[in-house]
Amino acid sequence: DSGVTQTPKHLITATGQRVTLRCSPRSGDLSVYWYQQSLDQGLQFLIQYYNGEERAKGNILERFSAQQFPDLHSELNLSSLELGDSALYFCASSPRTSGSDYNEQFFGPGTRLTVL
């Protein structure tokens, strides 16, 4: 158990809909990262938040957005869903603050999103 929780575990929805994925980081970790894992793209970094602020952005679509709340949990919002958005979405947290490139990440179990 990594200490990172994600809900829901599975989500099935239709094209055009909007969903929210939730993540609670490990106790004490200020950084939260979102990743998308699909068969054709592998593991793609989407976005990072640190202590409530957006810190880094990866291959995140404009239809997707995220936020981190004062209690440090994070939500990833996916809107105008398309078939191609079907994937596993992982949240990770890390204790890394700054000053080093070393970045051990602790991953949650993921949310499997199916868009029909």
Added chain:
Amino acid sequence: GEDVEQSLFLSVREGDSSVINCTYTDSSSTYLYWYKQEPGAGLQLLTYIFSNMDMKQDQRLTVLLNKKDKHLSLRIADTQTGDSAIYFCAETKGGSYIPTFGRGTSLIVHP
């Protein structure tokens, strides 16, 4: 090409050694990592190596780094069925602490 490349599959017999290979393109990589993903679970850090090291050993795991060829390998000694999983190579580099992951190698261990 991709920043971090791995072969997709490896099949070994129980008790044999497994060697999973990874190549990366950026010579400024500072840390290289091996993560393991078991079915239905998230990734879990197995081990890492700093770029000024050539080798790191941790129980059954041996990591070898060839900086000249930008090649990283993970050797698992006495492979067990419980080692069946997907293994991801990742790197962080100077100025960017966001890891870049390879696509993962599925290790299948058969009796």
